[in-house]
Amino acid sequence: MDGNYKHLFSPITIKGVEFKNRLEMAPTLAFMATPDGMATQDMIEYYRSFSRGGVAIVTVGDSAVNFAYGKNHEAQLNLGTDEVITSLNKVLEGITRYGATASIELNHGGNHTFVRGSSAYSASALPSGNEEYAAAMEGRLPIEVKEMTQDQISDVIQDYAKAAQRCMIAGFKMIMIHGAHGHLLSQFLSPLTNKRRDRWGGSLENRARFPIAVIDAIRQKCGPGLIIEYRTSLDEKDPNGLKTDDVIEFIKMIEDRIDIVQVSAGLLSVPELMHHIIQPYHLPHMYNVHYAELLKKNVKLPVTTVGSIMNLDNAEKILSEGHADFIAMARPFIADPEIIRKTALGKQEKIRPCIRCNWCTGPGFAFPVRCAVNPIAGRGVEYPTEEAISPARKKKKIVVVGGGPAGMQAALTAGKRGHDVILYEMKDHLGGMLEYACKLPFKKDMKAFLEWLIARTEESGATIKYNTEVTADTINQEKPDGLIIAVGAIPLIPNLPGIDRPHVHWAGDVDSGNVEVGKEVVVVGAGLMGVETALSLSLQGKKVSIMEMMGPDAVLMDSTWFNRNYLRLWMAEQEIELMTNIKMEAITDKGIRAIDRNFNWKDFPADTIVLAMGMEARKDKVNELRRLIPATEVSVIGDCYQPRNLFSAVHDGFNSVVEI
Ligand SMILES: Cc1cc2nc3c(=O)[nH]c(=O)nc-3n(C[C@H](O)[C@H](O)[C@H](O)COP(=O)(O)O)c2cc1C
Ligand code: SF4
Incomplete structure (x- = not known):
């Protein structure tokens, strides 16, 4: 296997730390800290899962260096207090247990803050585009943004340095400085958001002064041994924002001060530019690699690339062509933290593909990470790994009616737990409504998941009975211990004049x-x-x-x-x-x-x-079947419970059988 992925699995040593391979779990907020910014067991389990899967670096996501003004998301870690050190150490222990290096992303949101009821501070008094959008949606004024004074600038520089020191005390040998996506450091660097006329604004040299001062202060407090990865948007993609030439020039300015540079793109602060950071399934794979390639030609530093690198073949290709030194991936590892192990064991077909639906980002980056296709993602306290899902204490006969995603997931999980599963499907193949959701050419990621789910269900040991419309007689004959009704929904067609016309x-x-x-x-x-x-x-x-x-x-x-x-x-x-x-x-x-x-x-x-x-739940069929065995042993799941989405189908399917 290593022969096929020889670049990916070649170790590299930086400042005495050996990275066992070139794979990094990109920074992801787990949205699982306590309200005062301490780690929770959920969070520890979340980051631990990626390390167990075999990555070389796990980067804890966006953590606030100043909780009062720099916090930019709910349930974020608070690096602004010494109290965080103990809980940081617990996160680190979970990550390093399997030989990964723990890194943590230090950030200050600047104008892109979620602080409510007080002013935000930035390079200039400009609100972020996303805040303006959110305010308009919520019918309120955007949060007032004030230009930072000299004293505030000095304080925030020290906030970064102290935060880095706390991470070091907790045991981190590596940190990431968030210089990308329109947060405070890039608000200073970018002409889009920095309109100052003093020594902190104007020329590139002046705009770069703040991020450089932050790096220098961190180095001064933490010494030369700390590995610093700097994350940047090589192109902010805004006509008035940072372009590649300026950013390359800036990275050259900090080249001797940092150890690795990670290349992303876009702005989180502008709704129209967010997809350059986290791509939806409509966009190509390996989306930002060309930026890493460009930067690598201009600097001597190790370069990390990130953005829709969906599998290890993609990753190996990028490395072998010399476009980057590290590969950071986020969502593929959320969808399946075991990608590396499955690849190493030659079981690529078992890897659960991420469909880039972005349910994991929740409604505006606010809820704990969950995944549409991986029902245990973010639920590590209950289900640390797939193998750890407990076998059923008593083998039961489970009948699942409907071979859409909800029914398939139920059959899969019930089978894994050792139940005797019979899956009935009306058609001559599995898929349900998901089949239609995969038809369009820009939905290939979704199609890959459908194929994965069908293949896993077919090999799960469930008896699959195709071309069978289940009736009360069927259930009365089967006499199941548990009945899962997943008969789906039908298109909602309104009864209007002319609805039957041929066009x-x-x-x-x-x-x-x-x-x-x-x-x-x-x-x-x-x-x-x-x-x-x-x-x-x-x-x-x-x-x-x-x-x-x-x-x-x-x-x-x-x-x-x-x-x-x-x-x-x-x-x-x-x-x-x-x-x-x-x-x-x-x-x-x-x-x-x-x-x-x-x-x-x-x-x-x-x-x-x-x-x-929209869709209409098949309530008639549900009502025909649901009273044939004791109601407590029946679950109505997926679209026939209420038409929703793939996330709900998969989670309903899993939840309905994981404890029976
Ligand atoms: C749930 C989630 C949380 C994220 N949190 C952060 C974060 O805290 N800081 C950050 O710089 N990027 C964050 N990102 C962006 C990722 O680091 C990464 O750049 C992006 O998802 C593209 O990589 P991928 O296609 O491999 O997912 C997050 C992405 C996701 C999906
Ligand atoms: S929620 Fe969607 S985008 Fe996020 S990891 Fe899961 S499949 Fe991928």
């Missing part, structure tokens, strides 16, 4: 290419399915508009934060017209007749109408 189609059929679509299309429904169908049709050159009966806030609300922002941008680029607060009332030969909020009737021409109006 009206459900989005799933359109995505599958089962029906003819004309040149002028109205998609009804601006949820994720409607928007993605509209995008795919628009990419085929059709004139597409979307009609949504709710207001603009409802658009894409079933998608995730990062993906929603990207899809809005993409829709605008494709010039898809978005009509909100307007309700379809009838379908005519020539298009749609609709009514707006002011009771004005309007006609919209279209040669094809695509329905993406």
Whole structure:
């Protein structure tokens, strides 16, 4: 195996620390600290899982050097107090137990702070784009941002130095300085956010003064032995922001002061630029490697690349082509912390693929990390590893009805726990609604997961009965100890005049290419399915508009934060017209007749109408089956409980059987 991944598995020593391979768990906030910024057991388990999987470096995510003004997320570590040292040491112990090096990302949010009720401080008195957006959504004024005084600048420099020292005392031999994504250090470096006229602003040299002072202060307090990785956005992607030339120049200025540079891109502070940091599944793999390649040509430092490097073949390719020295990955390890071990054992097909759906970032980076495809991610206290999921004390006969993602996950977990599982599926293959969700060309990541889930279910030992519509008779004959009803949902088709016309189609059929679509299309429904169908049709050159009966806030609300922002941008680029607060009332030969909020009737021409109006749970089937054995032994899961998303399907499936 090592032969195939020889660059990846070649150790490297920096300042006396041997890194056993070139893989780093990129910094991820776990959102699991206590309100006063101390580590919890959940957090310890979260970071430990990546080390156990075999990475060389585990980087604890964004930790505040100043909790009063620098905190930029909920449930973050507070590096601004000595009290954190003991809990930091516990995190470190979990990480180093398996031979990984523990690193921790030091940060100050500057204007990008989540502190409520007081002012934020930055290089200049400019609010972050995301804060302006959040304030507009919440109907309030953005948090006031004040320009930092000289004294405040000096204090924050010392905050960084003291925070680094606390990490060192806790046992960390390595830290990461967060100089990327529009946080305080880049707010000083970037002409977008630094409008000062004193020695801290103006020329690149002046703008670089603050981050350099921070590094120097850390070195002064912690000595030359501490390994410092500096994270940067090589291109902020804003027309007025930092460009590659300036950042390369800056990295040359700090080259002798740091040990490794990690290259990301984009700004977390601007909704339209966030996808350069954490890519949705619509964007290519190995997204930012070209930036690492460019920087590597200009500096002598080891360079780390990050961003949608989805597997170890990608990683080896990058290293072997000399584009980087380290590979940082975040989401693939969240989806499956055992990637390295599975690869080493030649079991690549067992790796659970990350689908880049970004459920792990929660609603605006606020909730503890959870994963759509890995039901135990972030739940390490309950389920430290897949192997640690306890076998059932008593073998039971479990009947699962429905072979969609919820049913498959239930069958898989129940089988792993030693139950006797019978999975019934109406069609001649597994997949359920997920099959439709994978049809579009930009959903290859999702397709890989579907294939993975089907393969794992098929080999799980469950008896799979295809082409079978389960009835009360079936259950009465089977007499199961446990019944999992996962019969899914059907498309919601409103009973409106003209709905049966031949030019009206459900989005799933359109995505599958089962029906003819004309040149002028109205998609009804601006949820994720409607928007993605509209995008795919628009990419085929059709004139597409979307009609949504709710207001603009409802658009894409079933998608995730990062993906929603990207899809809005993409829709605008494709010039898809978005009509909100307007309700379809009838379908005519020539298009749609609709009514707006002011009771004005309007006609919209279209040669094809695509329905993406949501799903309806198969309650009739649920009610037919749910009373046939004692109610306590029945679980109704996935879309037939309530139409939702893949995350809910997988988690429902797992939760329904993990303790029976
Ligand atoms: C749940 C989650 C939390 C993250 N937290 C941080 C963070 O604390 N600091 C940071 O610099 N980047 C953070 N990131 C960004 C990652 O470090 C990484 O750059 C990004 O996810 C792209 O890498 P990937 O495609 O391998 O996931 C986070 C990403 C995710 C998914
Ligand atoms: S939630 Fe989605 S993006 Fe995040 S790790 Fe899991 S599969 Fe990947």
